[in-house]
Amino acid sequence: MLQTALHFSHTLLxxxxxxxxxxxxxxxGNGNDTAFLAELVGSTGLVYAFDIQEQALINTEKKITELGLNNQTILLQQGHETVGKTIPEETELTAAIFNLGYLPKSDKQIITKPDTTKKALDALVAxxxxxxxxxxxxxxxHAGGEAxxxxVQKYxxxxxxxxxxVLTYQFINQKNNPPILFCIEKK
Incomplete structure (x- = not known):
């Protein structure tokens, strides 16, 4: 059975x-990827997690505390466009994940935006x-999602x-705009 974009993202990571x-x-978001990443990097690794919404921080902190993953996570209530200022320049990153759109079960007016995503990508690729x-x-x-x-496609x-x-992965016969996964791998 083919994996959803979310499950395939975890396979790739x-x-x-x-x-x-x-x-x-x-x-x-709700901390699912943060917890997943924290388990993979173990107690000697580090996950930087970004979100502008206080509710995302609360949800994620609760999840990682319950799982005992606090020591390997840094939760930041700030936009992903601040990656370049937050993570030391000499830090080599193994991976990063984005779920672009809005936080499920929250204010659908608060969405990720092309300009902030581009800034984050520039810093992460470097x-x-x-x-x-x-x-x-x-x-x-959703409104703004096509832009x-x-x-992401152009970048x-x-x-x-x-x-x-660069890989793209999507289901092309499904209704309601199923998510599209992009994977950028450095050779």
């Missing part, structure tokens, strides 16, 4: 993340180590093929 790695959850991956799961069935999808297509491989 499990393939490369090792205990002790440094990774980023660019959109912590810190990505060899064979590292940036996963973007793009939910685009962000266009930005990904313009990466030099000598340095990066």
């Amino acid at each position: 499990k393939e490369i993340i090792q205990v002790g790695d440094v990774v980023v959850d660019a959109t912590m 810190r990505l180590k060899r064979k590292g991956r940036i996963i973007l799961v793009v939910y685009y069935g 962000e999808l266009a930005l 990904s297509q313009q990466l030099a093929q000598e340095e990066y491989s």
